Amino acid sequence: xxxxxxxxxxxxxxxxxxxxxxxxxxxxxxxxxxxxxxxxxxxxxxxxxxxxxxxxxxxxxxxxxxxxxxxxxxxxxxxxxxxxxxxxxxxxxxxxxxxxxxxxxxxxxxxxxxxxxxx
Amino acid sequence: xxxxxxxxxxxxxxxxxxxxxxxxxxxxxxxxxxxxxxxxxxxxxxxxxxxxxxxxxxxxxxxxxxxxxxxxxxxxxxxxxxxxxxxxxxxxxxxxxxxxxxxxxxxxxxxxxxxxxxxxxxxxxxxxxxxxxxxxxxxxxxxxxxxxxxxxxxxxxxxxxxxxxxxxxxxxxxxxxxxxxxxxxxxxxxxxxxxxxxxxxxxxxxxxxxxxxxxxxxxxxxxxxxxxxxxxxxxxxxxxxxxxxxxxxxxxxxxxxxxxxxxxxxxxxxxxxxxxxxxxxxxxxxxxxxxxxxxxxxxxxxxxxxxxxxxxxxxxxxxxxxxxxxxxxxxxxxxxxxxxxxxxxxxxxxxxxxxxxxxxxxxxxxxxxxxxxxxxxxxxxxxxxxxxxxxxxxxxxxxxxxxxxxxxxxxxxxxxxxxxxxxxxxxxxxxxxxxxxxxxxxxxxxxxxxxxxxxxxxxxxxxxxxxxxxxxxxxxxxxxxxxxxxxxxxxxxxxxxxxxxxxxxxxxxxxxxxxxxxxxxxxxxxxxxxxxxxxxxxxxxxxxxxxxxxxxxxxxxxxxxxxxxxxxxxxxxxxxxxxxxxxxxxxxxxxxxxxxxxxxxxxxxxxxxxxxxxxxxxxxxxxxxxxxxxxxxxxxxxxxxxxxxxxxxxxxxxxxxxxxxxxxxxxxxxxxxxxxxxxxxxxxxxxxxxxxxxxxxxxxxxxxxxxxxxxxxxxxxxxxxxxxxxxxxxxxxxxxxxxxxxxxxxxxxxxxxxxxxxxxxxxxxxxxxxxxxxxxxxxxxxxxxxxxxxxxxxxxxxxxxxxxxxxxxxxxxxxxxxxxxxxxxxxxxxxxxxxxxxxxxxxxxxxxxxxxxxxxxxxxxxxxxxxxxxxxxxxxxxxx
Numbered sequence: 001x002x003x004x005x006x007x008x009x010x011x012x013x014x015x016x017x018x019x020x021x022x023x024x025x026x027x028x029x030x031x032x033x034x035x036x037x038x039x040x041x042x043x044x045x046x047x048x049x050x051x052x053x054x055x056x057x058x059x060x061x062x063x064x065x066x067x068x069x070x071x072x073x074x075x076x077x078x079x080x081x082x083x084x085x086x087x088x089x090x091x092x093x094x095x096x097x098x099x100x101x102x103x104x105x106x107x108x109x110x111x112x113x114x115x116x117x118x119x
Numbered sequence: 120x121x122x123x124x125x126x127x128x129x130x131x132x133x134x135x136x137x138x139x140x141x142x143x144x145x146x147x148x149x150x151x152x153x154x155x156x157x158x159x160x161x162x163x164x165x166x167x168x169x170x171x172x173x174x175x176x177x178x179x180x181x182x183x184x185x186x187x188x189x190x191x192x193x194x195x196x197x198x199x200x201x202x203x204x205x206x207x208x209x210x211x212x213x214x215x216x217x218x219x220x221x222x223x224x225x226x227x228x229x230x231x232x233x234x235x236x237x238x239x240x241x242x243x244x245x246x247x248x249x250x251x252x253x254x255x256x257x258x259x260x261x262x263x264x265x266x267x268x269x270x271x272x273x274x275x276x277x278x279x280x281x282x283x284x285x286x287x288x289x290x291x292x293x294x295x296x297x298x299x300x301x302x303x304x305x306x307x308x309x310x311x312x313x314x315x316x317x318x319x320x321x322x323x324x325x326x327x328x329x330x331x332x333x334x335x336x337x338x339x340x341x342x343x344x345x346x347x348x349x350x351x352x353x354x355x356x357x358x359x360x361x362x363x364x365x366x367x368x369x370x371x372x373x374x375x376x377x378x379x380x381x382x383x384x385x386x387x388x389x390x391x392x393x394x395x396x397x398x399x400x401x402x403x404x405x406x407x408x409x410x411x412x413x414x415x416x417x418x419x420x421x422x423x424x425x426x427x428x429x430x431x432x433x434x435x436x437x438x439x440x441x442x443x444x445x446x447x448x449x450x451x452x453x454x455x456x457x458x459x460x461x462x463x464x465x466x467x468x469x470x471x472x473x474x475x476x477x478x479x480x481x482x483x484x485x486x487x488x489x490x491x492x493x494x495x496x497x498x499x500x501x502x503x504x505x506x507x508x509x510x511x512x513x514x515x516x517x518x519x520x521x522x523x524x525x526x527x528x529x530x531x532x533x534x535x536x537x538x539x540x541x542x543x544x545x546x547x548x549x550x551x552x553x554x555x556x557x558x559x560x561x562x563x564x565x566x567x568x569x570x571x572x573x574x575x576x577x578x579x580x581x582x583x584x585x586x587x588x589x590x591x592x593x594x595x596x597x598x599x600x601x602x603x604x605x606x607x608x609x610x611x612x613x614x615x616x617x618x619x620x621x622x623x624x625x626x627x628x629x630x631x632x633x634x635x636x637x638x639x640x641x642x643x644x645x646x647x648x649x650x651x652x653x654x655x656x657x658x659x660x661x662x663x664x665x666x667x668x669x670x671x672x673x674x675x676x677x678x679x680x681x682x683x684x685x686x687x688x689x690x691x692x693x694x695x696x697x698x699x700x701x702x703x704x705x706x707x708x709x710x711x712x713x714x715x716x717x718x719x720x721x722x723x724x725x726x727x728x729x730x731x732x733x734x735x736x737x738x739x740x741x742x743x744x745x746x747x748x749x750x751x752x753x754x755x756x757x758x759x760x761x762x763x764x765x766x767x768x769x770x771x772x773x774x775x776x777x778x779x780x781x782x783x784x785x786x787x788x789x790x791x792x793x794x795x796x797x798x799x800x801x802x803x804x805x806x807x808x809x810x811x812x813x814x815x816x817x818x819x820x821x822x823x824x825x826x827x828x829x830x831x832x833x834x835x836x837x838x839x840x841x842x843x844x845x846x847x848x849x850x851x852x853x854x855x856x857x858x859x860x861x862x863x864x865x866x867x868x869x870x871x872x873x874x875x876x877x878x879x880x881x882x883x884x885x886x887x888x889x890x891x892x893x894x895x896x897x898x899x900x901x902x903x904x905x906x907x908x909x910x911x912x913x914x915x916x917x918x919x920x921x922x923x924x925x926x927x928x929x930x931x932x933x934x935x936x937x938x939x940x941x942x943x944x945x946x947x948x949x950x951x952x953x954x955x956x957x958x959x960x961x962x963x964x965x966x967x968x969x970x971x972x973x974x975x976x977x978x979x980x981x982x983x984x985x986x987x988x989x990x991x992x993x994x995x996x997x998x999x
Contacts, residue, residue: 032132033139051136051161052168059124059175076142080135 012047017057019096020047022066022089029072031080032058058083066092123176129169137162190515198519204488205520207890208481212524212570214883215470215477217531220562222470224532225539226463227558230456235371237311238409243274243416244374244454245406245423251443258402261395263430267406270426273419274408278302278309281404282376283387286652286852289355290364291343294850296652299333299357300381301390307334309409310371316340317351317366324365324383331362331386337370339379362386374455375405399437407451420448459543466539469880472620476613476884478570480891483609485517485574487898514575518567521574525567529560538879542872603899607931610888610895614935617884618972619943624881625964627874634867640796641690642732643859645681647833648689649825650854651844664817666847667724667825668743673843674827679836682828684731685724685816689824690798690859691866702812704763705773705786715777718759718810719799722821728793730828736760738770738791745815752818754791756811774812787814801863833858885975888935893979896928900983907987908995917988924987928980932973940965 012020024030024038035058036049061067066089072082085093124132137158144154162168177185198205236242245267247257259267259279268277280300287297304325312319315337324332333355335344344350353364362382384390394401410419427446431438438444449457489496496509653666667685674683699717709715725741728734736757745752753774760769773786795808816822829836834856841853857865900907907920960968 031135031139033136033143037143050163052163052171055132055136055168056171056175059172063175074139076139078135078138078142080139081132 012049012053016100017049017053018061019093019100020049021054021057021061021083022085022093022096025067025083025085025089026093029070029082029084031072031074031082033080034074035083061089065089124172126169126173129172132172133162133165133169187511187515190512191519193512194516194519198516201488204484205523207894208484208520209523209527211477211480211887211890212521212567213527213531214887215474216525216528216563216566216570217535218470218473218880218883219566220528220532221535221539222463222466223562224536224558225543226467228540229459229463229543234452234455235312235369236451237313239311239452240450241410242309242311242451243408243410243419243448244451245277245408245446245448246454247402247427247444247446249442249444251439251441254442257444259404259406260399260402261404262397262399263402264404264406266430267423267426270429271419271422273411273414273422275411276305276309276409278306278407278409279404280306280375280381280407281390282378283389284652285357285382285386286850287355287357287379288850289353290350294852296650296852296854297339297357297379298376299386300376300378301384301387302381303384306381306407307368309407311409312371313369314366315369316348317364319366319368320381320383324385327385327391329383329385331357331360331383332365333357333362333380333382333386334366334368335364335380336368336373336378338373338377340367343379357382357386359388360386372455374451399434408448416448416450423448463543466542466876469620469623469877472616473880473883473887474566476616476887476891478573479609479613480887480894481520481570482574483606483891484894485520486606486609487894489513510575514571517571517574521567521571524570525563528567529563532563538872538876542876606895606898610891610931611935611938613884613888613891614932614972614976615939615942617881617888618936618939618968619946620877620881620884621968621972622939622943622960622965624874624877625968626960627870627877629961629964631867631870631874634801634870640731640733640794640798641859642828643863645829645833646731646859647827647829647836647840647856648692648859648862649827649840649856650689650823650852651825652823652852664820664822666844666851667816667822669847670825670844671724671726673847674825674840677836677839677843679830680827681830682726682730684727684729684826685822686727686824686826687722687816687821688798689855689862690796691801692855692857692862693824694799694866700781701777702774703777703784704759707763716762716810718755718812720776721798721811721813722816722819723754723813724816724822727826730826731796733796734794736792736794737767738789740791741813741815743817746817747820749818751785751787752790752815753787754793754813755789756793756808756813757795758808759810759812760792762810801866885972888972889975889979892928892931892976893982895931896924896980896983897986899927900924900987903987904990904995907990908992911990911992911995920990921984921988924984925977925980928976928984929973932976935976936969936972940969 020039021035024035024042030038032051032055036051036054039047039049058067058069062069062083066086067083068086070082070084072080074080140158140161141151141154144157145151149157173182233239234242245259247259247263248255249257258281264277264279267274280302283299283301284296285299286294288294302320304320304322307319308321314334317334319334320332323329335350340346340350350364351366354361355364364380368381389395395403408419410416423446427444431444499509499512651667651670653664671683671685674680700720701715701717703709703715723741725743725745728740737760738754741752741754755769755774760767763769764772769789769792772789774789775784775786777784793813796811797809798811799809825840827833827836827840837856840856844851844853910920911917
């Protein structure tokens, strides 16, 4: 999905990009470039989404009915395509978040077991 | 909302992203140019990313289909620009594809489809033949069948079938003659057939003590009884006996005979008689068998041969050495298909030839066009179209053409199938139910795609290595000698193939013309013939013969009737029913080793010769006094009189039949001599007129045919004649009223169909070939416009150009015809080694075919030749 990490950036975990996109759009519609920048700044520059992954993912989400796309004008008065979360997309976001929480918990247990279970 | 974004939309989005990215960098203080480069670098390879966005929406096959769809649209547009060419190509292909699809469906139905019979590959047909006396199917007698049943172990069960005619009363409104199969109890079990209604005949229906029972065939039930389910249980009269209808047979191939019903032996007095049961030579039964489990047909054949050899040793009197009696066994499926195989394969060959001609013609037209398009292709190549893309464009174009051809062809296939099925029905009963099914579609589509692929590879593409400049710069057409040779070769091949087909068709037409124009001995247009059978066996006592007497008397009183008489044999229509019978004459001793002469035996009522128009040459006609109790008499044909009584003294001498069938020899006084008349062959060999001997109907008690000579329209008399006979005997069938002219036409209809089908193929081939020649010449003329211009400019007469082009056409035709003649001759020679009945056409059809082709080809070259002569000098010179 992403290129090998350079300058200390992290590689995106398989399957998490969709969740990040949905999460980013929770606060309102945004265009592709904006979504990429938002993920980058919110992760303190640790996550960098390649356009080659971002745009196919956006189109995939539109096709599934979780996003809608609409041409609009950006803050800097430039034409851009804005993506917006649909009600179905919001439900998907909730599902993905709980799945993610479980995943983190499960992986956490494996990596740092509760005291007592190690010999 | 989920509208698929198109390429432009995707590009727009990428461009917007880029703009945002650059703007952000500039706002962050980067230099605009550096910002642009950095944004580009950051974005990645645009086409790949756009492609991966597209993939979300479009799968690969959809994309490929879209590309082909685009090509097809372009192809359609470029073809619409050359409408004449497109129409020619489509029609040409349609003829080829239609003919092939039709023949394929018939071949499939007749040769390849399995029978409906259960385990049909174990079902065999056993045939007894006597090649020594020219009989390829003598059938079996009951004692022979009993021998085989008792001794053969490789065949688990035998089924027997014989055909008789019954006068049937019941089921249908009018009494009528029906053909019926008479079978033993095992027949349906051996055949592996099921009823659609009621039950079939089984072992309980066998033997002389069973109750009369009959099964209706599906055809009779559907066509004559309207699928009436209430027929089951009804009683019908079959001649003197009665039978109960017990069931209806499922649709199946009627073999050996297409009958209306199938009854048990008790319904046929003849089958219970001593002759049938005890005479080893009374052979009228067909035999079927089911191979025992695990036995191969070869093993069964071997055992049959052994058993048959033993039988012939035990009963030498029934198997004369010169008859060379033999047994053979074939799978029923093959037996049914075998007569049709050769014909269908020949037709398949003809269809393939037509398809080949069609393809080569289309290839020609496309080649010619592609030469004219070399410039266009060069431009496309220069703009970056690869070889693959160019081929795809050409493929799309030829697909449009072939698709149109195939669609038309499949529409043509239906009438073709009907025609060919009627044709093939003469050879195989299975052709009766050939229908057009979806396989025609697949064959048509397959042929079209095959042709399209082929045609896409005909044109030469601009070579990637050759300088493209030439093609780009010049707008004129350059034609290489190679292309020209290829064009001429195609046209020559077409002429050659058409010539072969045309010569075959010519041969068939010549035969037909000979048959139709041959003089017959009868005044065919004014004689009306009826079948008025008296009983199943044809024999009748003196009392029933009175019916004929009274009927003829009353019919003779009808207005417009010039004469009426009873006979036993409708010329041509009854051919095959009464064979030759051996006889001897007073005062003629046969040479040593010579067999008794055989003559055709005909029963004749008083006045028949006058009605038929056969002149009485000496003596008298039969009269009403020639009855059973009076002196036995006969009348002989001129051929008999001339051969046995060369001095003209035939009248008042005696003859007698020597065939065992007639019992003791009864001398019959010859009372008259009539002119020769061939009532079997429509055209008889003039050198050997058939020997015929006539006996009076009332002395023998066989009749069954009524002849009426009409002054006006013969068919107008039919209702009156029928009414008179019904008034005398209400249950008397009166059937098949037809003039002898129509009887002859019906007998000849297979020949007519034969000639028609082949002429159809030949006509198609010639049409296509002529179009081909015209196309090649037209192209050659248009390519040489400049040359003609120059020649005209330096003083050449237009006439010379005209004859030059004509000469080119004539040369193609001549070479084509010559190679067709040589090739066709070689082919016929080759075919003779593998197939029976291959004939070489006579000189007339060959010359005729050559003349037709040559004049058609020259006629076709006239148009381009005239165009050559009319070339405008100035325009031609300015052309380049």
